Amino acid sequence: MVAAMFGTITLPLWLFWLILLFAAVTFASHFFIPPVRWFLRRRMERAVAELNKRLERPIQPFKLARRHDMIQRLIYDPQVIAAVAHHARETGVREDVAFSEAKRYAREIVPSFSASAYFTFAIRAARFLSRQLFHVRLVRIDNDALAGIDPEATVVFVMNHRSNMDYVLVTYLAAERSALSYAVGEWAQIWPLSRLLRAMGAYFIRRRSRNTLYRRVLARYVQLAIENGVTQAMFPEGGLSLDGRVGEAKLGLLSYIVQGVDLSKRDVVFIPVSLNYDRVIEDRILIEAGRTGNRRFRGSFLTGTAFALRWLWRRVTLRARRFGYAAVSFGRPVSLKELRASDRGEVTAVATHLMNRIRENVPILPVPMVAAALLDGARSHDAVRDWISGRVPAWIDAAYPVHLRRGSIERTTDAGIDMLKLRRLVEEREDGTLVLSEKSESVLRFYAASAPLIDAALQEPEPAETAVGS
Structure with a gap:
């Protein structure tokens, strides 16, 4: 037995190298990767601490948490667990099956924010695109009113949705205030765009979904983010304007905030943001969608790529011109606590008030x-x-x-x-x-x-x- 244990065996060379590779990976995962991960995490935390010194609204720990931890926190939240049990009873499926469904929704929704991706790539890219495509103008802003917002309050920028450039423009103009977290629709769930947007803090939503469990998981994520002070940016219209006017608000995301957030610990302050352009890049697509009544826009990734290549060629040949002005107005902050105190805290009243504020501040170009x-x-x-x-x-x-x-x-x-x-x-x-x-x-x-x-x-x-x- 002992002789057999110390005997010699013959292995193919490829198998020897495979065993050696697995041994090296195992060693690295247990002894090398954890210290490196700890070192990088500590370095990131120091960088964020320095960054927070110059931001008006510091990046909150909730936004910096690991994505896996955020998913676990969301799916084991008491309200989500109750929604899972209710869904299991309503549909007749086992609770473990309903829980797996809720976990799938959570993985789809929760972002994986990277401060380095946001402040090194996203902000610079947003600045470059905004300045190259438009003459950017900040037409109206009340700095004193914005500076007077309670530092502990959660800020939510509410905007009219004029163009897909809105994301880029507001990200650029709000760069010195905070890192924004956007809700983006199904159009953005395309690799590698989806990975980039997640790293920038965006969370994905199914705008047309009527699944009750999905809506409960989404609502709870939004409420947790708000309760933990994460600065949000949202488009209450729920889609791009097809006729150039500021439309009525869809109450989905807004209702999750107005009806479901506990204001005893921190206020929610809405900042109305109004945008306008001399040229909406996708204007003809929007006009056609408005004419046919079909929001399944005929624009595609190839269409956008072709437009970008044509513009780059004009720039290389020195024939590129900016598309006129892109202008933004920041309205006076609106406190949700004050609205509730004045009996205007019901979600429809809040939505109407905010949309009126946005309409009256749209820049005239x-x-x-x-x-x-x-x-x-x-x-x-x-x-x-x-x-x-x-x-x-x-x-x-x-x-x-x-x-x-x-x-x-x-x-x-x-x-x-x-x-x-x-x-x-x-x-x-x-x-x-x-x-x-x-x-x-x-x-x-x-x-x-x-x-x-x-x-x-x-x-x-x-x-x-x-x-x-x-």
Whole structure:
């Protein structure tokens, strides 16, 4: 027996190397990888601590937790466990099967935030894209009001959804305030985009799902994030605007916050954010979707790639031009505690209040102004300029945020007309007459919808800050 134990055996060389490889992996996983992981974690924690010193809203520990730990915390939450039991009774499946389903939903929803990915790649990429594609303008912001928000409160940026550039633009402009956590739809669940978005702190939602268990898991994740101070950014409309107007709020995510969050430990403060563009890159796709009533947009990954390659070629050949202005207005903060105290804390009332705040702060830009003038019958440069001149004072008196190019109505008119001519929506003849192209009306209506067309002085919006034009 002893001789057999110390005897010699013959192995193929490939098997020897395979055994050696498994031994090396086992050694590394037990003795090498844990110290390296600890070292990297400590380094990341020190980097985040330094980063938090310059952020207005520090990154909360909940956001920095390992994804596996967050999933475990979510699926073993008492409310989720109760939802699993209810789902098992309702559907007749075993509780362990229902629990596995809830775990699958949690793995789909929970992000894996990386501070290095967000602040080294995402912020720089957002800054580059925003500045290369648009002249970015911060049209209105009340810094004193924002600075006065309770440091312990959870901030939720609520925005109108004008373009997929909204994510990029707001990420760039909010870079010095905090790391934002977005809810993104099914369109983003494409590798490798999904991995990148998870690393940036985005969480995925099935907007059309009516599965009660899924909704309970999603609601509880949102509530845990809010209760732990994670700064959120959301689009209450639930989708891109198809007609250029700010739509009504969908109450899904908003109801999870308003109805399910305990305000005894920390307040929730909403910051209305209004966005507008001289050029919405996907405008024709949105207009077509609005015409057909089908939100399954015909745009695809290949379409977007082709657009990006064409733009890069124009940039290489020095023919690329920016798409006009991209403007943002930050409204006055809205405290959920104060709304509840004033009997306006019901979810529908909160949604209506926030959407009104967003509407009244949408920046009025050159292209929307010129588009509105053309639709109203102006057919020359001078007529468009006079149309704008007659309405800007009323808009400013009504506290709408008007952006004039370098403070000049003349230059604003030139900028708007030039952009429409560049897109071949308008042709200027030798006698100065402006002629609309055959298919321009729907595009002009899309942009004009963001400019108040009735006499703004007769409107009575909620009190707002003084408009800014530069």
